Amino acid sequence: MIARHGLSASRALGQNFLLDGQLLDRIARVPGPLAGATVYEVGPGPGGLTRALLATGAHVVAVERDDRCLPALAELDAAFPGRLRVIPGDALAIDEAAEAGAGAHIVANLPYNVGTALLVRWLTAPAWPPFWASLTLMFQKEVAERIVARAGGEAYGRLAVLAQWRARASLAFTVHRSAFVPPPKVMSAVVHLVPAAQPAGVDVATIEALTAAAFGQRRKMLRQSLKGMAGALTALDAVGIDPARRAETLSVDEFVRVARAIEAARW
Numbered sequence: 001m002i003a004r005h006g007l008s009a010s011r012a013l014g015q016n017f018l019l020d021g022q023l024l025d026r027i028a029r030v031p032g033p034l035a036g037a038t039v040y041e042v043g044p045g046p047g048g049l050t051r052a053l054l055a056t057g058a059h060v061v062a063v064e065r066d067d068r069c070l071p072a073l074a075e076l077d078a079a080f081p082g083r084l085r086v087i088p089g090d091a092l093a094i095d096e097a098a099e100a101g102a103g104a105h106i107v108a109n110l111p112y113n114v115g116t117a118l119l120v121r122w123l124t125a126p127a128w129p130p131f132w133a134s135l136t137l138m139f140q141k142e143v144a145e146r147i148v149a150r151a152g153g154e155a156y157g158r159l160a161v162l163a164q165w166r167a168r169a170s171l172a173f174t175v176h177r178s179a180f181v182p183p184p185k186v187m188s189a190v191v192h193l194v195p196a197a198q199p200a201g202v203d204v205a206t207i208e209a210l211t212a213a214a215f216g217q218r219r220k221m222l223r224q225s226l227k228g229m230a231g232a233l234t235a236l237d238a239v240g241i242d243p244a245r246r247a248e249t250l251s252v253d254e255f256v257r258v259a260r261a262i263e264a265a266r267w
């Protein structure tokens with residue numbers, strides 16, 4: 001398909017294609033049964049993962065920035081009539097909730113240059129639960145580890161707190177760099193996220209400001225790193241967290257309790 005459509009991979013568009021049918025089927029199985037469900041895919045490229053998703057019985061809405069891929073995707077549309085809708089354009093610029101609809105599963109071998117921005121956007125929706133039912137996303141392994149990291153480790157930071165506050169996040173499996181054409185420099189991994197119920201009274205902006213301040217100076221004690229954030233030190237005291245601790249020792253639940261105490265003091 002790639003050769004027939006003259007699709008030489010573009011580095012600028014983060015194009016590393018997956019061609020191994022077994023691996024693509026394995027990714028498509030991560031969200032669970034998809035027959036009759038809607039899947040939103042970012043960056044279908046020549047359509048390897050799209051084909052695997054369509055083969056599960058799903059309807060797929062796919063947004064692709066590289067118009068050279070459209071003829072290959074039109075062939076898939078013909079093979080699975082009425083089940084594939086391709087939106088040419090930039091995934092960062094479209095309203096995917098409106099395009100894919102409530103309850104869509106998001107599945108993507110993401111372009112690395114926009115992957116984290118999209119994940120943060122999907123995790124920071126003001127209303128919760130979000131429009132998506134699950135996220136199954138390929139990342140560089142190092143980014144995947146930052147998403148699922150637990151307190152206490154080097155990889156634990158803002159992304160872990162955000163992801164694990166709003167979702168149940170797990171690493172599905174790692175993927176060797178040689179599975180891609182062309183192979184990227186680093187290993188990859190598929191992460192799976194399912195929205196969690198939200199505790200009342202915590203605003204995403206407060207969590208973001210709190211973790212930005214705390215991890216902005218991650219080697220410092222909280223009494224130092226949080227001193228510029230209004231209400232943060234009082235909140236630590238209110239929930240009984242020692243200000244001599246450092247950000248990476250606080251669990252996700254402790255960050256949420258501090259955020260809630262900051263907000264409570266504002267009223």
Ligand code: SAM
Pocket residue numbers: 013014015016017018019042043044045046047048049050063064065066069089090091092109110111112114
């Ligand atoms: N899904 C295919 C696969 O698994 O073989 C291709 C994956 S490749 C890593 C990333 C794809 O995202 C490319 O097809 C690229 O053209 C597309 N892409 C890059 N930036 C994009 C953007 N901002 N919006 C939509 N698609 C984008």
